[in-house]
Amino acid sequence: MQRRLGTTARADRFYDDQMLDHLNERMREFVGQQEMFFLATSDRHGECDNSFRAGPPGFLHVVDERTLVYPEYRGNGVHASLGNIEENPHLGILLIDFFRSRVGLHINGRAEVVEDAEIRRAVPDLPVDSVPGRRALVWVRVTVEEAYIHCAKHIPHLQKAPKGTPRDWGTDDHRRKGGDFFGVAEGARGRAADHRPNHEPTAPDDRPAPVPAAGPPTPQPPAPQQSTQQPPAPRTPDPEPASSEPVPPAPGGELVPAGAGLPDADDPTAWQALAERILARALSRGEETEQARYTDWFG
Structure with missing residues (x-):
């Protein structure tokens, strides 16, 4: 592709100037500051999966210039990335600092799944979280093979939301995690109802209302009189002052x-x-x- 698109010379300069087979000191410092990364894996057939990992700074733990470890939490129980690693140890990690430097770091290498007790014997200074939902089930140990920059040209500059928002990190509350945001579960329930024999109702709310027994009509309460008083006009919100902060x-x-x-x-x-x-x-x-x-x- 480089020959086809005429970029061989540029690519060679990038390989020579920006690519390492280990993490230098600046890269190790950068990794230790990040709170999230994107993870690429594939199974033995090459079917790809891209996932997201997050945690407090340092959760992607630098052991040395050629070794990283990170925890795998409970999640949704699918464990797609772990299953891929068991079949194909190659993985790619992309860390992006959206908030300060607007620079990214690619790390490619080989991975293995390690039990919590085993990794703590090898790396005793790993943190322990008391919250079950944030307690590592297993760890992934990564042997670094390539490390190189993702330049800032197209990385947006973002701003962190203040603490106490509805999406605080680490929650196990279904709704605060996003719930059925895309309506998949609701659609699945609808499809299941469509395939149910005779579309039989499954809940009392779906059943037709019972027909009342014959007898004198039930007296109805008099309808409330219509008020002639006009409701207060809605208050127009005050215009927000122009921000003194620069736009991104x-x-x-x-x-x-x-x-x-x-x-x-x-x-x-x-x-x-x-x-x-x-x-x-x-x-x-x-x-x-x-x-x-x-x-x-x-x-």
Whole structure:
């Protein structure tokens, strides 16, 4: 593909300048600061799976320059990644710092599943969580084979939500974890009902109402009189003051001026004008040079 797309020289420079077969000091520090990563595995047939892992800083634990370990929690019980690792030990890890450096780190290597007691004998300083849902069932030990940067060019700059939000990390509450967000379980129940013989009801609420026995009509209470008093007019919320914080970087790395705020949500013309200004600034910068494309972040 490099020959076909004419990028062989660029790729060779990247291999020479940015790729290691171990984690250097800066990479190890970067790993220890991250609270999440993306995990790629495949089974023995090459069928791929991509998953997400999260925990407190350091949960992806650096043992040495060639070894990492991370815990596997209870989850949904499917254990797709662990099953793949048992069949095919190759895996890929992608860590991205969305909040500070906006730089990513790729780590490729070989993995093995290790029991909790065994890994603690080898690495005694691993943390122990008292909450059952956050207690490791097993660990994955990764032998590093490749490590290289993911440059910041297309990584968005995000901001952490304050603590105490409905999605605090580590909850076991079904609704706070997202519940049936995509309606899959609801759809499955509907499909099961459609295939039930004669569509028989399964709950009292689905049954037709009983026919009342014959007899004198039940007296009904008089209907409430219609009030002539008008309800109070809804209060119009005060407009929010323009934020003094800069808007996240626009394409090309430039900021919308601090205090400028964003167009009104119901004004598509203003949004289009803002997008065109941002695009014009990005195009005016031209293509970045090869030296700027891969900043020597990890030394």
